[in-house]
Amino acid sequence: MPPSARERLREDIVSTTVLVTGGAGLIGSHIVDLLLERGYRVKVLDNLEPTTHPNGRPAWVPAEVEFIQGDVRNLDDWRRSLRGVEWVFHQAAYGGFAPEISKMTEVNTSGTARMFEAIRTDGLNISKIVVASSQAVYGEGSYTCPRHGTFHPGLRPLAQLEQGLWEVRCPECGTEASSVPIAEHVCPDVTGVYSITKYSQERMAIALGKEFGIPAVALRYALTYGPRQSLFNPYTGICSIFSMRILNGLPR
DSSP states (O other): OOOOHHHHHHHHHHTOEEEEETTTSHHHHHHHHHHHHTTOEEEEEEOOOTTTOTTSSOTTSOTTSEEEEOOTTOHHHHHHHHTTOSEEEEOOOOOTTOOOHHHHHIIIIIHHHHHHHHHHHTTOOOOEEEEEEEGGGGTTOEEEETTTEEEOOOSOOHHHHHTTOOSOBOTTTOOBOEEEOOOTTOOOOOOSHHHHHHHHHHHHHHHHHHHHTOOEEEEEEOSOOOTTOOSSSTTTTHHHHHHHHHHTTOOO
């Protein structure tokens, strides 16, 4: 009797190996769990950045994954990690408020370039690439004023912040504006090193994906938080830090 469609799908899943970069981190580790739950074979490439993982490999990294402690800036680590892989979830990044401009650029932009360089160098047959971008590419985002409608502000003026006025104000009348969802057609407005690197990363992934014939997509994550969030990193731990201060009646 010929195998059913369900059986063939199961066979395809079991024979598929997926690479998750940053697989020890917040988002990456949950992707790893979901892939294993669905029957995929999983490899993880993670450098265990000390500012995020000061105690080394976290206990939530499953024993059944092939764990490679390496750096996305290293071409050989990419080549070793991509061997035998069909899909890539590229979650590794150096983020947020870190002051190292060159390191952030090397990890986020050059690291992605090295992924494609490794794919081309070894003639790999990758079927899908998903890259983690960020809502930071939209700058301040979108706001609305009751009188003047929706607008897309630039950075808040320093003079305003020095007065302790944190909220975005309408450029026409100065009224405090309300944030609204960002429409898909809104053009990016990169305003800092992190957003610059994430935007260049996503454009590179989509452009080189087309050139190499690999379907690629960039997901513009918003402020993600939850179980396994690092409390040691001032960027990824910001929600937890504020919550703990609120619960303890401390200034915030």
